[in-house]
Amino acid sequence: MKQRAFEAAHEARWSEFERLIEELDRRGRASPPRALQDRLAEFPGLYRRICHDLAVASERRYSPRLVDRLNRLALAGHRILYVHDLALASRVTRFLARDFARAVRRDRRPILVALALFVGPALVFFVAVGLAPELVYSLMTPDRVREFEAMYDPAATRIGSNRESAEDLMMFGFYVYNNVGIAFRAFAGGLVLGLGSVVVLVLNGVLLGGVAAHIGHLGFEQTFFSFVIGHGAFELTAIVISGAAGLELGWALVAPGPRSRLEALRRAGARAIELVWGVFAMLLAAALIEAFWSSKTNVDASLKFVVGALLWLGVLAWLGLAGRRGAGTSS
Amino acid sequence: MLDATLRLETPEGVDLALAPAGPVVRGLAASIDGLITWGGSILALIALSSAGRTGTGVSLLLLFGVQWFYPVLFEVLGGGRTPGKRAMGLRVIDADATPIGWNASLVRNLLRVVDLLPAFYAAGLVSMLVGSRFQRLGDLVAGTLVVHAPSVGPPPRDGPASDDRLGARSCPVLVRAADQRAILAWAERRGQLSDERAVELSDLLAPLTGAVGEAGRDELVRIANGIRGST
Numbered sequence: 001m002k003q004r005a006f007e008a009a010h011e012a013r014w015s016e017f018e019r020l021i022e023e024l025d026r027r028g029r030a031s032p033p034r035a036l037q038d039r040l041a042e043f044p045g046l047y048r049r050i051c052h053d054l055a056v057a058s059e060r061r062y063s064p065r066l067v068d069r070l071n072r073l074a075l076a077g078h079r080i081l082y083v084h085d086l087a088l089a090s091r092v093t094r095f096l097a098r099d100f101a102r103a104v105r106r107d108r109r110p111i112l113v114a115l116a117l118f119v120g121p122a123l124v125f126f127v128a129v130g131l132a133p134e135l136v137y138s139l140m141t142p143d144r145v146r147e148f149e150a151m152y153d154p155a156a157t158r159i160g161s162n163r164e165s166a167e168d169l170m171m172f173g174f175y176v177y178n179n180v181g182i183a184f185r186a187f188a189g190g191l192v193l194g195l196g197s198v199v200v201l202v203l204n205g206v207l208l209g210g211v212a213a214h215i216g217h218l219g220f221e222q223t224f225f226s227f228v229i230g231h232g233a234f235e236l237t238a239i240v241i242s243g244a245a246g247l248e249l250g251w252a253l254v255a256p257g258p259r260s261r262l263e264a265l266r267r268a269g270a271r272a273i274e275l276v277w278g279v280f281a282m283l284l285a286a287a288l289i290e291a292f293w294s295s296k297t298n299v300d301a302s303l304k305f306v307v308g309a310l311l312w313l314g315v316l317a318w319l320g321l322a323g324r325r326g327a328g329t330s331s
Numbered sequence: 332m333l334d335a336t337l338r339l340e341t342p343e344g345v346d347l348a349l350a351p352a353g354p355v356v357r358g359l360a361a362s363i364d365g366l367i368t369w370g371g372s373i374l375a376l377i378a379l380s381s382a383g384r385t386g387t388g389v390s391l392l393l394l395f396g397v398q399w400f401y402p403v404l405f406e407v408l409g410g411g412r413t414p415g416k417r418a419m420g421l422r423v424i425d426a427d428a429t430p431i432g433w434n435a436s437l438v439r440n441l442l443r444v445v446d447l448l449p450a451f452y453a454a455g456l457v458s459m460l461v462g463s464r465f466q467r468l469g470d471l472v473a474g475t476l477v478v479h480a481p482s483v484g485p486p487p488r489d490g491p492a493s494d495d496r497l498g499a500r501s502c503p504v505l506v507r508a509a510d511q512r513a514i515l516a517w518a519e520r521r522g523q524l525s526d527e528r529a530v531e532l533s534d535l536l537a538p539l540t541g542a543v544g545e546a547g548r549d550e551l552v553r554i555a556n557g558i559r560g561s562t
Binding site: 001002003004005015022044048051052054060061062063065069071072073074076078079082083110166169170171172173174176177179180184185189191192196256260262264266269270273274276277305315 | 341343344345346347348349356373383384385387388389390392394395398399410423424427428429430433434435437440441442443444445448459470471472473480481483484485509512515516518519558559561
């Protein structure tokens, strides 16, 4: 069959497909109007015919312009037919109720390594600053030290009865911007052979250990620990998990195993990003708690310890137990 | 066909041709997105600066959202196109030409901070130039591609309309399939060529057409019409 005859025979189908694609692109696929829904049923069949036409046209060496046009049609059809499941709400609940905890348990080895990289330096500097208090000034500038001291000074916090709510909102914004940013960078930094993640984990561990010991010297430990315990349940675990996500990337580069480095990296990325989404959710929760609960000064410290302990138990139970039933159906 | 074409076989068993986008056009798209995000953020910060601490809190949340999720939201919900990519006619897709999902989009956009190292997307540029598919590091890990995404409208009329009136004749010798395509491509692109250039090209086929100059050109048009067939 000559090209002209081929074009004449199929032109109607091609332009109908074109119109369908343009309409779908314009209106979005989420809720097409009724008239479009009926035509949507014909879409797969139409798309297969286009693929067939493309194969025939290129096999018969029809002109580049025709082949190019059919290629564009097939590409657009491919893009629309093979769309991912975008129903967001159900995926988010399923992820938080089940899949994230499963991912954490699946990746427990990098998480344990990250935990060691975080807790190890924290303990070392807690002991070191405990023995030699002046060491805290080699961790940060005297100004920062004074800031921390003022923050946890029981005398200072008792004076103003309560922060105004506008300040709570400001701090919430700051915690989200700062902490989630750190977690995202801890993940991305893993691509540099894991080094970026190691740096974030160790630095944060050192700071936490050093500050905790210094505050202890001043006798402010009750304000400090009652402040930290609540959101720490989410925040500290999230920082460790984000570091672990980065370590997975780095490990795929260092020791790809029986795959090419690129393939290992892609698989590690697909696994690690699940951890990152969970970290994002955990840090949002941590920021809420930190801004609107931990900072409350008219709440008794003992109540904060109780709530904090419950939060820790809750987080650990969630990560350890959620989604265990029915596990193994999907690996 | 173009050099930078990527062939992809679909489940339907056809080969699709993709055109990965190079560093320059992607840099331009990124610049447009940068202008939008920075400009928008600055305007919002100015507007919120009078709202005291509440304003500061809201602006920090806004900065966070814009910095990390502007590309993700547009890529996933906007069919793989941020406004900058839309302006440059680009689209992000999975390496199997399906639309990009939440996970892949978050991976490639979080790893942007590594592509930016040590400055001005240097790491990303090296990665794009080393590979064959113009993927920056984030694309490599996420398994995504940025491609040219032309619209699906019918192509403009091929060649001058007067070509049809010249009639058709069959090719005097048997030509190979690839040569046949070249002749068709010449006839279709004639509308975009100057007449001198078209004649120059048709003169190369003087042994086939048996004529040079305008006579040779018209003869080649007739041969092309013969290959394509009459309606």
